[in-house]
Amino acid sequence: MTAPEPQFDDFYRELILDHFRRPRNRGELADPTHRLEGVNPVCGDEIQLDLLIKAGQIDDIAFTGSGCSISQCSASMLTERLKGRSVAEAAKVLSGVRAMLIEGTPPGPDLGDLESLEGVARLPVRVKCALLSWNVLQDGLNSAAGA
Amino acid sequence: MTAPEPQFDDFYRELILDHFRRPRNRGELADPTHRLEGVNPVCGDEIQLDLLIKAGQIDDIAFTGSGCSISQCSASMLTERLKGRSVAEAAKVLSGVRAMLIEGTPPGPDLGDLESLEGVARLPVRVKCALLSWNVLQDGLNSAAGA
Amino acid sequence: MAHLDVARIQHDFPILKQEVNGRRLVYLDNAATTQKPRQVIDALVQYYETTNANIHRGIHTLAVRATDQYEAVRGKVAAHIGAANSADVVFTRNTTESINLVARAWGDANVGEGDEIVLSLMEHHSNIVPWQLLARRKGAVLRYADVRDDGTLDLDSLRALVGRRTRLVSVVHMSNVLGTINPVAEIAAMAHAQGALVLVDGAQSAPHVPLDVDTLGCDFFAFSAHKMLGPTGVGVLWAKPGLLETMDPFLGGGEMISVVKPEGSTWAQVPHKFEAGTPNIADVIAFGAALDYLRHLGMEAVREHEKAITAAAIEALTRLPGVTIHGPRNVGIRGGAVSFSVDGIHPHDVSTIVDSYGVAIRAGHHCAQLLMRRLGVPATNRASFYIYNDERDLQTLIEALRQAIKVFTHDSARTAV
Amino acid sequence: MAHLDVARIQHDFPILKQEVNGRRLVYLDNAATTQKPRQVIDALVQYYETTNANIHRGIHTLAVRATDQYEAVRGKVAAHIGAANSADVVFTRNTTESINLVARAWGDANVGEGDEIVLSLMEHHSNIVPWQLLARRKGAVLRYADVRDDGTLDLDSLRALVGRRTRLVSVVHMSNVLGTINPVAEIAAMAHAQGALVLVDGAQSAPHVPLDVDTLGCDFFAFSAHKMLGPTGVGVLWAKPGLLETMDPFLGGGEMISVVKPEGSTWAQVPHKFEAGTPNIADVIAFGAALDYLRHLGMEAVREHEKAITAAAIEALTRLPGVTIHGPRNVGIRGGAVSFSVDGIHPHDVSTIVDSYGVAIRAGHHCAQLLMRRLGVPATNRASFYIYNDERDLQTLIEALRQAIKVFTHDSARTAV
Ligand SMILES: Cc1ncc(COP(=O)(O)O)c(C=O)c1O
Ligand SMILES: Cc1ncc(COP(=O)(O)O)c(C=O)c1O
Secondary structure, eight states, rough: OOOOOOTTTHHHHOOOOOOOOOOTTBBBOOOOOOOEEEEETTTEEEEEEEEEEEEEEEEEEOOOEEOOOOHHHHHHHHHHTTTOOBHHHHHHHHHHHHHHIIIIOOOOGGGGGGGGGGGGGGGGGGGGHHHHHHHHHHHHHHHHHHO | OSSSOOTTTHHHHIIIIIISSSTTTTOOOSSSSSSEEEEETEEEEEEEEEEETTTEEEEEEEEEESOOOOOHHHHHHHHHHTTTOBHHHHHHHHHHIIIIIIIOOOOOOOGGGGGGHHHHGGOOHHHHHHHHHHHHHHHHHHHHHOO | OOOOOOOHHTTTTTTSSSTTTTTEEEETTTTOOOOOOOOHHHHHHHHHHHOOOOSSOSSSSSHHHHHHHHHHHHHHHHHHOOOSOEEEEGEESHHHHHHIIIIIIIIHHHHTTTTTEEETTTOGGGGHHHHHHHHOOOOOHEEEEEEOTTSOOHHHHHHHHOOEEEEEEEESBBBBTBBBBBBBHHHHHHHTTOOEEEEOOOTTTTTTTTOOOOHHSEEEEEGGGGGTTTTTTTTEEEEEETTGSSSSSSSTTTTTTEEEETTTTEETTTTTOOOOOOOOHHHHHHHHHHHHHHHHHHHHHHHHHHHHHHHHHHHHEEEHHTTEEOSSGGGGBBOOOOEEEETTTOOHHHHHHHTTTTEEEEEEEEEEEEHHHHHTSSSSEEEEEETOOHHHHHHHHHHHHHHHHHHHOSSOOOOOO | OOOOHHHHHHTTTGHHHHHHHEEOEEETTTOOOOOHOOOOOEEEHHHHHHHHOOSSSSOOHHHHHHHHHHHHHHHHHHHHHHOOOOGGEEEESEEEEHHHHIIIIIIHHHTTTTOEEEEEETTTGGGTTHHHHHHHHOEEEEEOBBBTTTBBBHHHHHHHOTTEEEEEEEESSSTTTTTTBOOOOHHHHHHHHHTTOOOOOOOTTTSSSSSOOHTTOSSEEEEEEETTTTTTTTTEEOOOOOGGGOOOOOOOOOTTTTEETTTEEEEOOOOGGOOOOSSHHHHHHHHHHHHHHHHHHHHHHHHHHHHHHHHHHHHHHHTTEEEESSSSSSSGGGGSSEEEETTTTTTHHHHHHHHHTTEEEEETTTTTTTHHHTTSSSOEEEEEETOOOOOHHHHHHHHHHHHHHHHHHHOOOOOOO
16 A cells, blocks of 8 residues: 555554553552542543542542543553642643643643643544543542542 | 516516406306305415306306406406306316416317416416416315205 | 625626526525525535535544534634624524424423413514414413504514513514514513513524624524525524523434433533434535625625615615505614515516516515514515625616516507517 | 446545545445435535525525425435325424424324333434433333344334334334344334334435335334435425324424414415425435435445445454454345444544544444443444445455554554654
8 A cells, every 4th residue: 555654553552552451550449538430421431530639649549441542541641640749730730631632732741651642632533532531530639629 | 678578578468458457257246156265375365256057057157356466367267258158168168277277288279268378387386376266166166066 | 885895796606697587687585595605605515525424423534524614613603693602502404493492492391371472563484383382382372562554663562561471572683574673682671671581583684784692682593594695404593601501402313412221311512402313514514604704794894785775775666656665764773675565566466577577576475474464465575685786686676666567557568579 | 246336426426536544535434424426416506506595485486496496306205215195205304303393293192191102222312312202291101122132123022012002113224233124014014003103214224225115014204315315404204195184283484384373373285384494495406316316326226236245344344353243144134334343442443543544434322322232332333335335445444444453452563654
């Protein structure tokens, strides 16, 4: 075939070879301070996020769920990036991810590996998959702030 | 103007100069054997037809009504053509008029002056105006046959 | 009439280049439906040749492209009527369906036995029959505000009807027969003071005047794409922010659901909750091109152009023998739908004769039988103007009307050709 | 696959000449909506450039021409489904609206408290939600016939549900997920024996198989133009002769009335009674061109072509590692919508990857959540074929699927470009 190499293969390969096959922090916490769920009714993706927040710090974090590779990898990356970080930092990362996925803002240095999600912004119809766990996190941060 | 002469002027002129200005048998009969009404709800044309039928013969006939020139002229022509004729002949003329207006069949000799309605067949949207009084007549013939 | 470059506009409308009955087409039936510019026709062709796919559910490139283009038009609609949120814009088939949607999805839940709905005698059947059906379902009562002899709405009669039992006042913004523009903001204030909602039938205003739903103060605003350069098959219902959320669904099916279970379902977010099944995707997208076209001209300029040609039409018609105009003469309070009667000539005859001169006007009750009865006429003639009509069109109309009058009034007709 | 001259057909579809993501477009999402031939696009352009006018009421030349063209399509629709009278054909927006029309205009008057409506678990949401809404309004009960593991309708389970209280059996003719063609005539006999009416959702059959509503024996038949080469925004509801006359109106407004008085109105003859407001005139007329196109090909030939390509697809898919097909394998009892799952790869991922190879398939619940639950899957992939698809399209699909599987299963991926 002389046609150009399909552009999304790489994106998938990068994501999948890593987080899809070896999800980080997959499971449930024994004593979470926050347990939150999110469903994307349109495509059926589901995420459950457990948080152990103490003194403004995310001491532990874990997720379970089912759905497409993008929703599951995004959740895995989320946990990896935020474990042990402060709630304030989580909020900053969250808004950086949103800006990258929704507005197409180039990822800042604080996103770290999350920048590999940037490719999803080119797939508008899949953005909601990538955002699912982040929206769940938002609920968690809100209720942590309220508590 | 160099454009061709509009074709419907003539049609209108022929009809109007005669029946529209001097409608025949306009009015009501003192003692009709049949009085029938028809309305075209779409355009509001109305016709009332009075018939005096004795021994299979239309001894007298008259109409009143309101509406466009085509419906009123057609009614006037109807009365002129059928006054004093047999019910059987009326039925024949009726089907001749219908064929001419609906199927575009060229008028036979028994239509007489009614052939001047032929132009209406070129105005499909006005055919129902021309047919109104004939449909009322049909009701009359039906009830005469039933009586 | 220097508000629009009409010659250039005419150039954009392929249909205007054709002859009808051997004459130049003079299209003056714009209140029924308008012609479409090249830009709109091209948008349809472009869509079907490069994009066509079903929307909202698909992941493939065409589906994403079609969804984006479709959804973008909501924003253009919102901008056209001064609405803040495109999520308050529902696409329907036409004004009629928009009003029926409200009658079912809002009316069935909010109008009960003995409740009242206030309309006017100048309403189009589409703003009468849905309420008659609702009234029959619910035992509600309809009240009709009167129309004054000068063709304006009788506000006193309206005020007298709006009371405690009134749930809705539904009025036309611009009459399709009289041209009258109703003082909607004032009516809305009256209705809201009694706790009633207000629906505005904008079928004739959305194409012709600058709009701002906030200023109008209405709760629902309904109109049709086909009367404003857009394709047939697209209507709009706009509702005040928050209102759609409180309403039951209208049609059930694909696209409007969230979760379907055997015993019942939950609904998608508005506006999708009200768009069941595959929408009229191509025509919504082409409607976007129509809105672009109007925005480019500017609705202020459109309005000024129509005021000028309507004033000229009223003056010219008034000078013809036996012609009576129905509706206000002051173009400050009316649009370009001009109804008139000609003494001794039925409107159908007028229409047939002017048609033979290439002039398309409408004759009939214009889906306003209550108004016809109020005016005491079986039907009227109506010439209605739009952005591509000019003085020459008006002159052709007047000349054709002169011929019609001549045929009917002079024994000394010219000999047959 | 010699039943159709596919190369020549492809030539008629402008969109197929385009590239998507740098690849030849392979459009396999035909169950969602089909592409449109030049003839249909031309009919739209032709209409807007030479005819466009509002119908039924106008006397001028364009209005008469538009009305004639619009009404002529009713006859073509009747011919396509073997119906005797074009007056039994109502134009709607889509299948969804057709079914909602029956639910309101027939259902509200004929279904009461405790009455039952029998559906199946393979119904599209458009043939579920309208009945859920009706059931809620009237206190009626819905019953769902089961689907067998092989993807066919469980007729025994259906038979057990149809009884004295059944008012309506509403089933899909051909499943948009499984491809299954249901034995509608047998089901209709069952229903009629209990005095129930039968609605057939023909959204997937009207485009793909020769039809004869008499043989099917149903009372209502609903389908969409956009799934059979026609434009978006046109649906059809056919009803058995005499049935529409007994039904209440659905939407109220212009065109559907006879006489409007303040206190109530009388209705126009059918089918006009059910077409309130300005219809989607242009698209109905263009749908006529789509029906002409199909008639020209012959529905028997269309069916044979699809049987051949579907058989080839099922065979090729079955040979791919980890692929499971949902639905019957015998093309004698199924159409060309082929759903499948790929082990370990979510359908959305499959769809995104094959899309990058220019292949448009659908992934999701296909508006059939009850069926997804019955199949025990969150979603499926679906490739669906039509007259312009050929072996090469199938090969491209299979190749793209191979790549998707490779990406997800081999660590040893090719290095990034
Ligand atoms: C079986 C079936 N029924 C109903 C529908 C609904 O059709 P539409 O969206 O055109 O109303 C579809 C298509 O999506 C379908 O496949
Ligand atoms: C004032 C008014 N309301 C409603 C309608 C109905 O519009 P549609 O036929 O597009 O539903 C019309 C146009 O016919 C109209 O002029």
